[in-house]
Amino acid sequence: MTDFAILRAPSEVLFGAGMAAAAGRVAASHGHRVLVITDPVIASTPGFATVTDSLSALEVTIFSDAVVDVPRSAVDAAVALGESVKPDVIVAVGGGSVIDLAKVTALLLAHGGPLENYYAVQSVPGPVVPLIALPTTAGTGSEATPVSVITDPATEMKIGVASPHLIPRHAICDPLLTIGAPPIVTAHSGIDALSHAVEAYMAAREEPTVDLVLGRPQVGKNLLSDTLALTAAGHIARNLARAVEDGSDLEARTGMLYGSLLAGIAFGNSGVSAAHALQFAVGAATHTSHGLGTGLLLPYVMEFNRPARTAEIAELSALMGGDAIEQVHALGLQIGLPASLAEIGVDQGDLRPMAEASVGIKRLIDNNPRPLDVDALEAILDAAWHGDPERLRAVGLATA
Ligand SMILES: [Fe+2]
Structure with missing residues (x-):
């Protein structure tokens, strides 16, 4: 490559x-x-x-x-x-x-x-x-x-x-x-920024051509988006819980704003993927915030993508002081995200139609590092619907 x-x-x-x-x-x-x-x-x-x-x-x-x-x-x-x-x-x-x-x-x-x-x-x-x-x-x-x-x-x-x-x-x-953003806004927008950093860092990567780089605003994972995304993930992981806990903590607010800026530049060039595609459907059905959805789904999407992005997961884990997927899952719970899709009122029977609605968002689906079909998207949603760590680990074994 x-x-x-x-x-x-x-x-x-x-x-x-x-x-x-x-x-x-x-x-x-x-x-x-x-x-x-x-x-x-x-x-x-x-x-x-x-x-x-x-x-x-x-x-x-x-x-x-x-x-x-x-x-x-x-x-x-x-x-x-x-x-x-x-x-x-x-x-x-x-x-x-x-x-x-x-x-x-x-x-x-x-x-x-x-x-x-x-x-x-x-x-x-x-x-x-x-x-x-x-x-x-x-x-x-x-x-x-x-x-x-x-x-x-x-x-x-x-x-x-x-x-x-x-x-x-x-x-x-x-x-x-x-400084004035309330804790729930800080939590949901901040975990969305982490989703941008992680999804940019784990995005699909294509062989570069002039048609690719000029034909699309977002071109997949590349050297600059990687550098920015990894730095962003570190700033966000270190500062998000602090900023939610004490909104007047200027150091934590500064770390979060820097992290979200770098994550924005990173995914602005690389694009994001499955967590964002699935959030569109979850958000439309439950009227929950964008960040709640991307943050809740992110560890399940990471686990699904783990086989295709082992080196990236290792880098993120080194940065976060433990397995990155467990750390992201724990951080979400620490800042008050709901533990499952069931908890925000999603019916298990709605998961298939949600997967079907998401698979059509090609800009995001094609940017996922592992191929995605309706079955794979449903498996990710099903694990997030239950919200238990065992199913989280199993979603990596799902096939597309
Ligand atoms: Fe987002």
């Missing part, structure tokens, strides 16, 4: 406590008219005030009606406001849903709708309105990725719009903005 490396990332990353105050000067480098996108909770926080104070010399319009899971109504409202403002730059302050809304708003303002035109990979024709992303959770890594996950109004399923043009031009990562 030929070594190769790909790095598509924000042009500028400013990371550290206090960096939110840089937003104004960074925005001014793009022009005078600014559209700020946030949600009603973030809009009332001191961190948000730091950002808007820094923008005071510019012409600022604030859209504060972002909604979790990015429904079409929020996209339409943000785009309508954007059409009246004609912003030179968009500033997104919030979690993954806010930044994902800002990405599709920047896309639709630059190239017009409807959004369905951009569902296919590499269908965004050129640069979008410049975006400055300031994450308020350590989780999605959306400040650094080419992906925007929205809810398709026709199917109510999540769908990813992916293009290198959607990578925010600037990522301003200030851990002070994450």
Whole structure:
């Protein structure tokens, strides 16, 4: 296998406590008219005030009606406001849903709708309105990725719009903005960041060709995504329980935000796989958060993939001070994740239809290091439904 490396990332990353105050000067480098996108909770926080104070010399319009899971109504409202403002730059302050809304708003303002035109990979024709992303959770890594996950109004399923043009031009990562996130948000978004790091590190790997690297925003495991993912996993594993326990622990918040940023850059280039594919179905059926689902499923997916990724599991285990799969499983329970899919109300009879719905998400399924079919996905779901360690170990023996 030929070594190769790909790095598509924000042009500028400013990371550290206090960096939110840089937003104004960074925005001014793009022009005078600014559209700020946030949600009603973030809009009332001191961190948000730091950002808007820094923008005071510019012409600022604030859209504060972002909604979790990015429904079409929020996209339409943000785009309508954007059409009246004609912003030179968009500033997104919030979690993954806010930044994902800002990405599709920047896309639709630059190239017009409807959004369905951009569902296919590499269908965004050129640069979008410049975006400055300031994450308020350590989780999605959306400040650094080419992906925007929205809810398709026709199917109510999540769908990813992916293009290198959607990578925010600037990522301003200030851990002070994450201090106010409540423990459950810290837990779910943080374990999602760990899922990004682990799924990037264990992703499929293809023989590199020019068609591969230019044909897709996410190209599978490579040297740079490996380096970033492994470093990210270490930061997250060391800091997640601390950040959930004491949200004011700035050192833990800093480690988490750094880990989620690196995990975002890693999977932004490599892609993620089965835990994310299965979460789309679990989330749609149970209305549980994205991170709850990916975090709960992650150890089962790792175990299924263990035979194909023994070296990677060994590296992760060395980093985590014990078998990586047991460590990830234990960390999930420690931060309060439910122990099984049964516990969040999934019927055992729903597992097969969930596996059938997930197998069609080709971008994620094809990126898994072991081939996946409906039976294999059902075996992973079944082990996670029971939630006991014995079945967890057995899922590695399932065949696809
Ligand atoms: Fe995720």
